[in-house]
Amino acid sequence: MNRQTAPPDALTFWSFVDYAVRKAEQELPAVDTDAMRMVLTLNRATSMVVYDLESTVHRPRGLTWPGFRVIFALWLAGPMEAKTTAEISGMSRAALSALLNTLERDGFIVRARASHDRRALQLSLTEEGYGAILGGFRAHNLRESAWAQALEPEERTELVRLLNKLMAGSTDAKAKFRN
Helix, strand or coil: CCCCCCCHHHCCCCCHHHHHHHHHHHHCCCCCHHHHHHHHHHHHHHHHHHHHHHHHHHHHHCCCHHHHHHHHHHHHHCCEEHHHHHHHHCCCHHHHHHHHHHHHHCCCEEEEECCCCCCCEEEEECHHHHHHHHHHHHHHHHHHHHHHCCCCHHHHHHHHHHHHHHHHCCCCCCCCCCC
16 A cells, blocks of 8 residues: 655645645545546635635735625625525525624624514625725725636636536535535
């Protein structure tokens, strides 16, 4: 059994994908390396983009990535129940609940009981939250444009088409989602 490891300083966040696929294939010859490479690459690319956006745009403005996602959803969709906000922003209700304390303390959102159901929590942006998302999103979109420049317009369209196809296939894969 081959238990050799790569020299630690020879691997990088990105090169680890190739290394991991080769190593997994050695350890488990029946592994689906194409699927492994696809998911690892997608995960790593997403992590890199998110880290870049959070560290260059949102943290300097006093927001975390999850905080940005919440005020972004409220900006575009308007006031909504907390459970809908959690779903739209891709987080658990528990994670959202913890985050709301910070967003409210920082003056970005207000919470109120929903008029149609006193058990439901209604979230809204404050004027400060609205200003934060407008300024933050301009900078966010400039970073998005910088990332997108690596691809030709047709390639961007194709990437979006392929990602949509991947998500449509999540039903067949019986994928779990937060809700």
